[in-house]
Amino acid sequence: MTTNWPTNKQWILRKRPEGDISAEDLAFIDAPVRDLEDGEVLVRNIYLSLDPTNRIWMSDQDQYMPPVALGEVMRGGTIGVVEASRSSRFQPGDLVNPGLGGWQAYTIGHEDAVNPVPSLPGIPLTAFMSVLGATGLTAYFGLMDIGKPQPGETVVVSAAAGAVGSIVGQIAKLKGCRVIGIAGGPDKCRWLVEELGFDGAIDYKSEDVGAALDRLCPNGIDVNFENVGGKIMDAVFTRMNLNGRMALCGMISTYNKDGLVAGPADFAHTLMKRILIKGFIITDYLPRAGEAFAELAPWVMEGKIKWKAFAVDGLENAAEAVKRLFTGDHDGKLLIRISPEP
């Protein structure tokens, strides 16, 4: 036990958002940290991951986990450092991933649910919150397990400058594909082509996406890694080739909307072109994380995959910062820096 047992800071879900997330939906509170039981560790969280799926968890729509209950700590992935331990597996000072540590300064985790963060030479801790964390695994498994890209095929990624999309496109390039990204604004598009090596990028804010796809994908589209949904998805879908694959990772364009969001406007295309559509959630693939890590870690260490983290300082800013996911007003994986790295 530490002598200075800390007070916790937590973001609590107060009410379910209507449309965009509002400051009213969450409350920032002080809370005591209880004593540890056998097998538990106290983790001081360092980084909190902000992800589009946060908006889903805040709603009570039918979803892939239970919604965050009103009055509960907001759910989120963290990385932190062990401050106190009643587990023989962890010592104070160990860097760990306490699972879904939540939007809070301290997390108590059971040793069975806490994982050590590996140390790789020259790789910063933030990598394990992005390219070598759930973000990278999402990109890897959606593309490789569902998209099954073959050399020479055309892969289109939406939200391509996002944390997941930017990694998807780079993996597809490493696998020998032609890769086109759809992103918002000239800076992001330039980054995709000039820095990440995409074969083309479409600025959906200023271009006709369909016409641009016609120009940039003269042989049609074989794989769609879909993050956006709605009209952008439709523009891609109608151009998909025979036996095309859509890895449906998210539909961020729809999360802040009420009501149901329909599938592809031309669903007959699914039949005529024998397209495969598969929704996936990264949690399904966690038992296979080692497969992804084995390919991703060398690429990251060799600089073959580039990635960015955009860390906003201060847990107190999380409720404002999460909105950036929906406005695109951030650059790389969006994190909150809750406390300093050791």
Place this chain on the structure above:
Amino acid sequence: MTTNWPTNKQWILRKRPEGDISAEDLAFIDAPVRDLEDGEVLVRNIYLSLDPTNRIWMSDQDQYMPPVALGEVMRGGTIGVVEASRSSRFQPGDLVNPGLGGWQAYTIGHEDAVNPVPSLPGIPLTAFMSVLGATGLTAYFGLMDIGKPQPGETVVVSAAAGAVGSIVGQIAKLKGCRVIGIAGGPDKCRWLVEELGFDGAIDYKSEDVGAALDRLCPNGIDVNFENVGGKIMDAVFTRMNLNGRMALCGMISTYNKDGLVAGPADFAHTLMKRILIKGFIITDYLPRAGEAFAELAPWVMEGKIKWKAFAVDGLENAAEAVKRLFTGDHDGKLLIRISPEP
């Protein structure tokens, strides 16, 4: 060469249907039969298969084969008997499948595209136009290759009393599944349950499909073999379980409509439940036909799969008879009997 070289009768596509197929869309004409070249056989067609996909072929929508061109013989599968042969592989009197023989009395086929019709004890020729033809293969591969039903799972089939649907349901029962069919009218529903052994049937003409699914599928739906599309598909889709599979075989409810038909109304369900949607066309599976035949033929011979053919006499009646596919006014696989069996 025969001494009495016949005159052909053909249905020609005159114009593309608007909405329902109309008698004006097709013309019934006389045409000469040309001389055979080396390797060719002259087939007198006995049965013509009428299928929902006929309506797709008549349109110029983007589809899985080229549309039937205006002025061309209407496309369709046939079985017939060889009347004359310049192939060493076929003799007059042989029963053959000349591929897509077309809506005509005689078809000239090249030996490489003509297949013998096997002879099975006690099995009528019409079986090879239904349960042991493309219809049965469609049911088998859509269910087994995409649906991948596991014992104890719940399978829902739409257009369940149709030629394909009725076989799908029986295969699923043989594989140990709970099977619910959706069909139009009490007679069809009774047939599914009392004759074919379905666990339940829903009359979409008189019942609330969603409420009936809730009652009949208390554990949700694992596999949807989808023939109908639209609202019936939606009622099934929203009840699909985690890792559910939709084998998209057809969307007959939409074929006579203009404009695009959207995918599932609640597409987010694809993501939340990690559902797989896969369109398929039986032509893709023809190289694997032997797999299906090996399971289906014993079932048919042992009476474990029941099937019906509904043969309308006279090629001249084809253009009227094809409409029955869309009104449901037929019972079993819809055929035209063009000429008598030998």
